[in-house]
Amino acid sequence: MSLTRIARSLGLSVTTVSRALGGFSDVAAATRMRVEAEAERIGYHPHAAARRLRSGRSEAVGVVLPSGPGQFDDPFFLRLLGGIGATLAGHRFDLIVTAARPGATEMAAYRHLAEGRRVDGFIVARTRQHDARIGWLLDRGMPFVAHGRTMEPRSYAHLDIDGEAAFAAATRRLIGFGHRRIGLINAPGELMFSHHRAAGWHAALAEAGLPPGPSAEGEATEETGMHLATRLLRAAEPPTALLCATDRLAAGALHAIGFAGLRAGQDISVIGYDNLPLSTYTDPPLTTIEQPIDRAAERLVQILMALLGGASPAGFADLWPARLVPRASDGPAPARSNRPRTGWTLQRPNRPSRGGHDVTGSNKT
């Protein structure tokens, strides 16, 4: 009871008060000022639920975080979430967050938010190849934008970072360093980004006429990275370079390399993906790939706002380049073990570097 209260104490009707605060032109300037003063005085703020009930729109956006090992505690997500939250606030939208692990609970979370009309739309992150969420949202015409693509044939709004191009470029960089056996430590193949990164690795090797090196996949955790790297290093002909789908996997791999008595960056090269804050401080500092999380968050919100404004999803299909951040964990392939290693140690980058350059050229919008 609050528009009512202003109306009563000013001897006006609720309609006039509402329209005065709403900025309509059919209220006298003097009246508007009186209303605004009174609203200020009693600390009036519209009741969100009432407005939502009446308008039919909730002015809120939902994000369902994938929980579970290697997913939820990913710093990437917090950054994305923060960016989304901050940008939404600028549009006076709320951000409703739920955590659920992929599967039944996850769909229940989406249903909960959608069916109670708690949100007007969704931002879907960490897409999977066959992603039930996308189909479900498309089926009921719920507005959404995805961070990442899927195998879904229907068109939907999305923004993705071109991990395929980035990993192809990283692979070419390693080939340029003289590496011939380049292994891959991937996140679960069901995740779309794993699929793309593997494809980039594969394509660059094929283009150079090289066979795919050994590869393995598992949860994107340090522990898995360590186990998988240990396994790959035990092969008869171990790889001289390892591409890791995430920095957390790479951190584990670096550890395995140390345990094996090898020197990362010299005996074996490692490249990660994410440019986590900690990756500057691994030993050696990790060469990695950085994606523009904050800008992506802004753009996702921007796209979703357009959709809520009635735009067609078909127009939104951004693919942004990632950026290679060279540090000290990669370098020239080692000479054969029976040859002396000389002449190259000074050339490789061996200090943390602030620089970086675009690694991909494709930027289709």
Place this chain on the structure above:
Amino acid sequence: MSLTRIARSLGLSVTTVSRALGGFSDVAAATRMRVEAEAERIGYHPHAAARRLRSGRSEAVGVVLPSGPGQFDDPFFLRLLGGIGATLAGHRFDLIVTAARPGATEMAAYRHLAEGRRVDGFIVARTRQHDARIGWLLDRGMPFVAHGRTMEPRSYAHLDIDGEAAFAAATRRLIGFGHRRIGLINAPGELMFSHHRAAGWHAALAEAGLPPGPSAEGEATEETGMHLATRLLRAAEPPTALLCATDRLAAGALHAIGFAGLRAGQDISVIGYDNLPLSTYTDPPLTTIEQPIDRAAERLVQILMALLGGASPAGFADLWPARLVPRASDGPAPARSNRPRTGWTLQRPNRPSRGGHDVTGSNKT
């Protein structure tokens, strides 16, 4: 229009339909079943805004994330947020998240959520010594529970992890290792947890009759950790052990130690706080302190639910112990540089360890 629709298609009144679904006893079993069947058939779900408007409660909880350097991308927060979200879902409550940097924007975020009655209560994280949020929330009687304490004299519900006891125990451990110059790299002193950790360090040193070692503070980032550690190591009498308020600071410190040509865990001991996933994989693996994030999230929600149920905040003042996780970054103090170092390298823990033990005994509830 949906209770209405069920009512119409069943020839019942809206009241009866509402009470049937609400589980009231004054509706015949047969009628209830008919209503439930019809609700299921048309996929009925109550309109959240309507229910909120009528009931006056929003069934939502707000969390305002502190953004800004060294705060927002902290994995600790994502874990906490995930735990809170999951537990709230069990209570059929929503979690509304906003990101704002401490200061004006932050208070605006709280106001936005509170004044539009968007949330029934708040969970306040990362408390500061003089925390305007606490006073503001107390002033308007808004239910909330804090993760961490403040200097606020009035009583309010909170749960804190006893960082003071944990850092005192860590300091005693270092003293037991023979260290006599134990430095501290702290997060900004305005943060309450920094204050407590420093107090624990100070108390344990005093108790052993040792002077406080050199200390410094700054943003809780790796970079700051590196700079501050570099500075402390340049002193005329550099510390032989460094206590770091967070693992991210510790990671930077380890790096600085490496640059200085020292071996962490041997020439100088380092202990962190947080037990980040990556901390098992630093070089050397980091001895650190672990706090029970998931359990804390559950308990915070539990407390807030009690408050919303009308409980008095006065009863809730949990202080939980943290757990020391010994790894390889600390160990016996180095012998004087002119004496040979022998006999002790085999005794110190030098492998990542899963174990750990309670480091504090206080657990007041």
Place this chain on the structure above:
DNA sequence: CCCATCAACCAAAACGTTTCGGATGGCCGG
């Protein structure tokens, strides 16, 4: 002087629930 125009205001309906205070009819005890 009358009618059209316009500025300023307003009553009432609607959004979908929950809940208060009955209303109805069947059954039982006296």
Place this chain on the structure above:
DNA sequence: CCGGCCATCCGAAACGTTTTGGTTGATGGG
């Protein structure tokens, strides 16, 4: 046969807003 009780159901109000379709009274043109 009557009064009361119980099980079951319902009308209407209320929550606070926005919006539709007005009404009122002043002003100006013809």
